[in-house]
Amino acid sequence: MQQPRLVIIGNGMAGARTVEEILARDGGFAVTMFGDEPYGNYNRIMLSNVLAGVEDESGIFLNDLSWYADNGITLHTGTRITRIDRAAKVVYAEDGSATPYDKLIIATGSRAFVPPIPGIHRPGRGYHQGVFAFRTLDDTRAMIRYAREHERAVVIGGGLLGLEAARGLQNHLSHVTLVHAMGHLMNTQLDAEAGATLQRSVEKLGIEVVVDAQTTEILGKHSVTGMKLADGRTIPCDVVVVAAGIRANADVAQASGLPVERGIVVDDQMRVQGEADIYAVGECAQHRGETYGLVAPLWDQAKVLADHITGRDPHAAYHGSRIATKLKVAGVDVAAMGVQAAERDDDETLVFSEPRKGVYKSIVIRDGRLVGATLVGDVRKYAFLMQAFDRGLALPEERAELMFDLGGPPAEVSPAEMPDDAQVCNCNGVSKGAICSTVQSGCRTVSGVMDKTRAGKGCGTCKPLVQRIVEWAAGGEVEEDPAASWYVPGVPMPKPELMRAIREHGLKSVSSVFATLVPGGKEDAKSKMGLASLLKMMWGGEYADERDARFINDRVHANIQRDGTFSVVPQMKGGVTTPAQLKRIAEVAEKHAVPMVKLTGGQRIDLLGVPKEKLPQIWADLDMPSGWAYGKSFRTVKTCVGSDFCRFGVGDSTALGIALEERYQGIEGPGKMKLAVTGCPRNCAEAYVKDLGVVAIDGGKWEIYVGGAAGAHVRKGDLLATVDSADEVITLTGRFLQYYRENANWLERTYAWVPRVGIERIREVVVDDADGIAADLDAAMDASVAAYRDPWKERAEPVTPGQFRTSLPLVFLPQVPVR
Amino acid sequence: MSIRLGSVHDIPRGEGRTYAVAGEMVAVFRLRDGSVRAVSAVCPHKGGPLADGQIDDEVVICPLHLTAFDLTTGCARGDLPPLKVYPVAVDADDMLVIPSEVLL
Numbered sequence: 001m002q003q004p005r006l007v008i009i010g011n012g013m014a015g016a017r018t019v020e021e022i023l024a025r026d027g028g029f030a031v032t033m034f035g036d037e038p039y040g041n042y043n044r045i046m047l048s049n050v051l052a053g054v055e056d057e058s059g060i061f062l063n064d065l066s067w068y069a070d071n072g073i074t075l076h077t078g079t080r081i082t083r084i085d086r087a088a089k090v091v092y093a094e095d096g097s098a099t100p101y102d103k104l105i106i107a108t109g110s111r112a113f114v115p116p117i118p119g120i121h122r123p124g125r126g127y128h129q130g131v132f133a134f135r136t137l138d139d140t141r142a143m144i145r146y147a148r149e150h151e152r153a154v155v156i157g158g159g160l161l162g163l164e165a166a167r168g169l170q171n172h173l174s175h176v177t178l179v180h181a182m183g184h185l186m187n188t189q190l191d192a193e194a195g196a197t198l199q200r201s202v203e204k205l206g207i208e209v210v211v212d213a214q215t216t217e218i219l220g221k222h223s224v225t226g227m228k229l230a231d232g233r234t235i236p237c238d239v240v241v242v243a244a245g246i247r248a249n250a251d252v253a254q255a256s257g258l259p260v261e262r263g264i265v266v267d268d269q270m271r272v273q274g275e276a277d278i279y280a281v282g283e284c285a286q287h288r289g290e291t292y293g294l295v296a297p298l299w300d301q302a303k304v305l306a307d308h309i310t311g312r313d314p315h316a317a318y319h320g321s322r323i324a325t326k327l328k329v330a331g332v333d334v335a336a337m338g339v340q341a342a343e344r345d346d347d348e349t350l351v352f353s354e355p356r357k358g359v360y361k362s363i364v365i366r367d368g369r370l371v372g373a374t375l376v377g378d379v380r381k382y383a384f385l386m387q388a389f390d391r392g393l394a395l396p397e398e399r400a401e402l403m404f405d406l407g408g409p410p411a412e413v414s415p416a417e418m419p420d421d422a423q424v425c426n427c428n429g430v431s432k433g434a435i436c437s438t439v440q441s442g443c444r445t446v447s448g449v450m451d452k453t454r455a456g457k458g459c460g461t462c463k464p465l466v467q468r469i470v471e472w473a474a475g476g477e478v479e480e481d482p483a484a485s486w487y488v489p490g491v492p493m494p495k496p497e498l499m500r501a502i503r504e505h506g507l508k509s510v511s512s513v514f515a516t517l518v519p520g521g522k523e524d525a526k527s528k529m530g531l532a533s534l535l536k537m538m539w540g541g542e543y544a545d546e547r548d549a550r551f552i553n554d555r556v557h558a559n560i561q562r563d564g565t566f567s568v569v570p571q572m573k574g575g576v577t578t579p580a581q582l583k584r585i586a587e588v589a590e591k592h593a594v595p596m597v598k599l600t601g602g603q604r605i606d607l608l609g610v611p612k613e614k615l616p617q618i619w620a621d622l623d624m625p626s627g628w629a630y631g632k633s634f635r636t637v638k639t640c641v642g643s644d645f646c647r648f649g650v651g652d653s654t655a656l657g658i659a660l661e662e663r664y665q666g667i668e669g670p671g672k673m674k675l676a677v678t679g680c681p682r683n684c685a686e687a688y689v690k691d692l693g694v695v696a697i698d699g700g701k702w703e704i705y706v707g708g709a710a711g712a713h714v715r716k717g718d719l720l721a722t723v724d725s726a727d728e729v730i731t732l733t734g735r736f737l738q739y740y741r742e743n744a745n746w747l748e749r750t751y752a753w754v755p756r757v758g759i760e761r762i763r764e765v766v767v768d769d770a771d772g773i774a775a776d777l778d779a780a781m782d783a784s785v786a787a788y789r790d791p792w793k794e795r796a797e798p799v800t801p802g803q804f805r806t807s808l809p810l811v812f813l814p815q816v817p818v819r
Numbered sequence: 820m821s822i823r824l825g826s827v828h829d830i831p832r833g834e835g836r837t838y839a840v841a842g843e844m845v846a847v848f849r850l851r852d853g854s855v856r857a858v859s860a861v862c863p864h865k866g867g868p869l870a871d872g873q874i875d876d877e878v879v880i881c882p883l884h885l886t887a888f889d890l891t892t893g894c895a896r897g898d899l900p901p902l903k904v905y906p907v908a909v910d911a912d913d914m915l916v917i918p919s920e921v922l923l
Contacts, residue, residue, distance in 0.1 A: 428884075452897055457885065490875075511851060523851065523875035525887070548833025548851070552871040552882045555834075560882050564868040800831040807837045807868035808844070808860065 003030040006309075007091055007099055009081045009252070010107030011035025013044060014282025014298050016063050018105060021306035023071055028310075031073045032099060034091070036108075037136060038078040040064045045295065047140045048161075051168030057137070084256035086275065103277050103309055106264060108249035110283040110293065111135060114242050115156070119218035130224030131240045134165045146239060147172035153239035154178075154227055156215055158185040160329060162243035163198075166207050167330035169241065177235055178202070179213040179227075181244075189325065189336040193353060194374045197360035201332045201377060204358070210235075246293055248284045263291040268317040270305040281305050288320050297321035322390055326382050332358065335379040337389045338372030339364050347371070352403050361403050370395060370402070380405070383414030387472075415465075415472035424465055427458020432469055439473035445481045446470050447489070459712035487746050488531060490524020491517050495534075495745055502538060509544035510535065529554075530746035533632055533668050537741050540787045547800050556804060557791040558615055559630035561608065564808040566615060568607040569629035570622050571665065574639040574657035574677070575603025581624070588621045600629065602636035602674065613804050616795035626666065626792040632747070634667040634737070635674045638686065642679030642696070649679035651696020656726045657685075660694075660733060666791070667784055670744040670753075673737060677729075688716050691750040692736060694729050697722070702729050706736055706762070707754025715751045718759035721767045734781040735774060736766050742780075822922070824907075824915040827855065835870035835879065838915075841922040845905055846870040847915055848879060848890060855915060856890040857907035863900045 006022070006029035008015045019031060035041075041063045049055035068075040076093070083092040090100045112133035114120060122128045130150070132143040147153060153173055155166045158180025166178045178185075184195025185202070199209050214230035218240060226236040248263035258272050259265040263286030265273045270285065272278045281301045283293055292298065300321055307316035324337035341364065342349045348365040357377060363385070364372035370388040375381070381403060388395060388402075395402060418424075420433035430453045438449050446467045450456045456463040487495040491513060498517070507513045510531045515521045532549040553559050558566035570585065585605055589597050595609035604627055610618055619626075628635055637660045640646065642653035657677040667673070677694040678685035687693025689710035695703040701722055708717030720736065723729055739762065744753040754762060764770040766777075798804055824838045827849060835848040837860045844860035846869045858879070860869055867883035874880070878887040878896065888895050893902035910916050 451887075454884070454886075454897060525873045525875040525878055525880050526885075528873055528875075546833065547831055548873070551873060555871075560868075560871065562865065562883060564866075564871070800834065801829050802831075802836050805836060807835075807846070807870040808866075 003028060004102040005029070005100060006031050006103045006105070007101035008033045008105045008107060009084075009091065010105075010109060010249075010282070010284070011037070011041055011075065011077065012107060012109045012282070013041065013062070013295065014109060014284075014302065015105070015107035016041035017298065018107060018281050018302040018305055019071075019073065020063075021302045022310055025306050025310040025312045027306070029103070031071075032101075033068070033073055033075050034079050034081050034093065034099075035075065035077045036080050037138070039137065040067065040075075040077075042137060044135075047134070047137065048164035048168055050137075050140050051134075051144065051165065051171070053168075053171045057141075060137075081252055082255075084252065084258070084278070086256065086258075086278070089277065101277075104279070105305070105309075106253055106258075106272070106278065106280040106284060107282045108252065108284045110246040110248050112139075112242060113245040113247045115215070115244050117156075117215050117218055119220070120240075120242070128218055128220065128224055128240075129222060130220070130238055131218065131242065134161060134241055134243045135246075143169075143239075143241060144172060150238040151175060152177070152237040153241060154235055154237040155241045155243055157243035157245065158182070158209070158211065159188065159243065159245065160186060160327060162241075163202065163330040165241050165243050166202070167205065169239070170206065173239065175208075175237075176206070177208040177210065177237065179210045179215060179229070179235070181212070181214055183212055185209070185211070186329070186334065186336075189340075190334070190374055190376070191340040191362060193351070194334075194336075194340075194360045194362065194376045197353065197355065197358055197376045198329070198332055198334060200355065201358040202330050205331055207330070246283065248286070248291055250284055253280070253284070260286075262286050268304075268319065269308045270301055270318060271308075279305055279309065287318060290320060292321060292323070294323065294325060297323070324386050324389060326379055326386075333375070333377060333379040335375040335382045335385075336373070337386060338370070340372060340374060348399075350399055350403065363399075363402050365395065365399075368395060369393075373402075383416050386416075387414075415469040418469075424469060425453075425455040425458060425462050427462075428454040430455035435466060435469045436473040439470055444470075444474050444479045447481050447483060461712040487534070488524070488527035490514070490522070490527030491531070492519075493517065495743070499534070499538065499742075502535070508535065508539050508542055509546050510549035511546055512544075529632075530670075533670065533746070536668055537784070540783045547803075553630035555800075556612055556615055557626055557630065557794070558610065558612075563609075564806075565609045565611050567629065568610050568615070568618055568622075569600060569604050569627040570624035571627040571661070572604040572636075573661040573665075574637055574654050576639070576654055576658060577605075584622060584624070588618060591621065592618055600636075602629070603638050604629070604636060611806060613806050615804055616798075619792040619795050622792075624792075625790045628666045631666070631668060632671055633669060633673065634661075634664045635672055637661040638674075638676040638690070640678050640680075640684040642677075646679055648682060649696070650698045651679050651700070651702060652726075653677040653679035653685065653694070653696055656694065656702075656729060659726065659730060663730060663785055664734065664737065664781075666788055667737065667741075667781075669737065669741040670746050671749040673740075673750070675733075686710060689714065690717065692733055693717055694733075700724065702726065704729060704732055704736075707750045707759070709749065709751035713749075713751050715755075718754060720759065720763055731778065732766060734785075735777045736762070738777040738781040738784075739766055742777075820919040821916040822919050823910075824917065827909045827913050827915050830855075830915075833874060835872065835874065837868065837870040840917060841919070843903075843922060845907075845917070846879070847907055848874050850874065850876055852876070855907050855909060857905035857917065858888065858890060858893055858902040859905075862886060862888075863895070863902070869902070 042060045046060035080094045081091050090098050112135040152175040153169045154177045155162045166176050169176050184192045185198050217228040219226040250260040250264050253264045254260040264280040266280050266285045270279045282298050304316045304318040307313040326335040350363040352361045359377035362374045369392045373385045418432045422432045438452050449470050456466040483489045485494050487498050514523045528549040529551045536543045594607045598606045600606045637657040639654045639657035643649035673691045675692045676685040676687040676690040678687040679696045687695050689708040693705040703722045704720045705717030706720045709715045830836045830849040833851045835846050838845050846860035847857045862881040867881040871882045872879045880887050893904040
């Protein structure tokens with residue numbers, strides 16, 4: 001069968017982009033393209049840069065002539081089509097040639113609109129000498145050539161193109177005046193105030209601006225000498241550039257009997273109305289009454305057209321584009337979307353203006369959704385506003401956040417603005433591009449993408465960014481991850497519901513939870529550790545411990561290292577030790593040739609590189625309690641020397657730290673619990689950035705801060721309470737930790753949990769006992785404390801067969817270098 | 820011919836142990852339903868000891884960076900090469916056996 005013939009009239013950005021989309025879908029067409037200009041296809045937007053001298057002509061070509069050859073496209077450059085015979089399905093060119101088609105695409109774009117000003121044309125010579133339109137590469141070349149030899153230019157039109165032309169011309173001659181018929185610059189995109197702000201910024205660049213200026217005549221006999229305005233003023237000039245807007249190139253379509261209004265009328269499949277085999281795309285097309293003069297809608301249209309014409313998706317439909325633009329206009333940042341000003345009585349309008357800096361922002365909100373925004377001079381919030389506008393997202397209660405990055409977390413990076421090779425996950429080295437391609441390959445849940453790419457699986461700091469990138473890449477088609485609200489991924493229940501069900505059914509082992517609460521009774525390896533922690537917290541001594549539910553660290557009470565060996569950290573309460581203890585640690589390290597002895601951040605001593613099978617012997621030789629440097633548990637209490645020695649100390653921080661560690665050692669929870677007690681507000685023990693930090697203040701009082709962190713996340717804790725005695729600190733600590741254990745999600749550290757619940761709410765429960773559960777919390781914590789057994793006593797006999805049998809290396813493994 | 824690794828009772832239910840078999844390191848797991856699976860013992864990501872990983876009926880999770888591998892196919896849930904899968908069985912004496920022809 002003969003290949004269907006596809007003919008495209010127009011070799012501009014729309015025509016070429018549409019062909020690219022069709023080729024990508026392998027339409028099987030024999031493609032012929034007709035271009036009016038004698039070139040391959042170039043980026044018309046970049047002509048401003050060519051004029052400004054920042055881009056070389058060669059840099060603006062999108063597809064050079066070899067691209068057409070490589071893709072088997074027959075290209076006729078410099079060939080204008082004059083007529084379409086719809087009945088015979090043939091297009092006729094100026095040179096008399098006839099080309100038959102099976103499918104036809106019209107992508108003729110638009111041309112500069114030249115107002116009928118007396119003197120703008122010279123009979124028989126086209127434009128008056130010195131008058132230029134600003135539309136094509138040839139226009140641009142001619143303008144540059146002419147401008148270089150002249151002094152003064154006037155640009156007619158204060159829209160985007162006119163501003164760009166004015167700025168560009170400054171590179172070639174000394175005086176540039178911009179005349180604009182309307183009351184303010186860029187009046188289709190900006191409101192009056194924004195336009196005025198833009199005008200001031202442009203004037204600072206040395207461009208003279210005249211608004212409300214109707215040009216009535218171009219002066220000069222042989223060449224241009226000036227222009228006359230309606231108010232009688234004359235502006236002397238020798239170059240005139242017309243940038244007064246564009247009009248769709250639809251003459252051929254109209255002459256051939258196709259429906260044309262402001263553009264060629266198309267349906268949602270980009271087919272010309274009433275025509276089965278003729279499409280129109282780009283600036284020449286009119287869709288649902290709109291014509292577009294920007295590229296973004298064109299990309300959307302090209303995709304739909306390609307989907308439809310190739311049969312890849314016969315139901316593909318273009319629904320119009322929500323226009324949002326961000327541009328650097330004549331050196332000034334400008335962004336605009338939606339409506340310019342309030343249109344209804346109950347529309348909310350926010351305006352910020354800082355004329356000295358040339359900054360103006362206005363935002364229009366309707367029914368809690370963003371319906372319009374204008375930014376001049378500062379477009380940093382563009383990406384955020386754009387998403388809110390495009391997707392109708394709920395807006396922050398603090399409306400000022402729409403305009404400014406207020407304190408708190410650093411400004412959100414917008415996925416759209418990140419380069420593809422930007423590293424998102426710094427732990428596992430995952431780039432934005434890798435995340436996007438995973439989404440494009442069909443993975444549309446955040447957790448799915450994280451599993452596939454490992455992004456966000458290290459310290460977790462980048463998870464919110466990963467989530468935003470996935471959402472952006474999926475274009476709002478992110479599938480809700482149902483597991484996001486569950487306590488663990490394998491049991492479909494949030495924590496409160498799960499705890500209720502566990503109590504109701506009396507489930508005391510991890511396997512019984514799977515068997516009872518998961519449809520089909522399916523086990524889930526990734527859920528076991530979280531369930532084990534929860535059940536142990538809930539049932540204490542009654543918990544039916546199944547060793548396989550434990551992570552390896554909890555099976556052998558040590559922290560696994562990269563080479564499969566373990567680290568051993570003996571307890572050193574409050575970071576206080578003795579010569580005898582140090583001697584013993586030194587002897588053990590020597591006896592067992594421990595490869596590294598290191599001080600930890602939690603004021604203890606770490607013996608690193610211990611093989612699993614040696615653990616019981618080392619514990620026996622140390623004969624010290626476990627420091628729990630391996631569990632999702634109470635870890636350490638860091639202290640300063642406090643009032644005993646420090647000349648600034650106002651409270652005995654070491655004694656309190658030791659007492660806290662003595663009582664709450666090894667208590668397990670949803671995440672690690674790191675504490676500190678510091679003897680004065682100088683905070684040497686870093687108590688402000690701990691899960692719970694205690695600060696002695698003058699007058700014998702103690703402040704308790706909760707929810708602090710200084711790891712992957714840095715957060716100063718919130719003040720929970722100020723109390724009068726160490727005993728109260730100990731009680732409130734226990735109560736807070738128990739409330740956290742019962743309510744936080746698995747692996748949710750206090751720095752996330754405290755702000756989620758809110759410090760006021762936590763204070764109500766823990767300090768003021770507003771819910772009347774303080775006694776229950778205290779009792780539950782008491783029971784956990786009473787049930788505590790030092791795991792390092794579990795060493796005479798393995799609890800399970802081969803508990804300490806080495807898993808590696810039986811043959812060879814890379815070793816951590818011995819220092 | 821097949822090679823005996825040891826008693827199945829050496830492996831607690833739901834856990835794994837490593838065996839050196841004819842110069843290869845094999846991680847054998849005993850599922851909670853009593854069935855056994857065997858895969859190569861070293862994680863292809865960063866050399867983690869898979870026998871120390873947590874398992875369910877389908878996967879083992881490397882203890883170092885939490886990569887999941889299918890215990891039946893050896894395939895990684897993620898972008899990593901698969902594990903070698905060994906046909907392991909329990910014989911009449913409750914001994915773990917691997918056919919010797921699958922070993923190098």
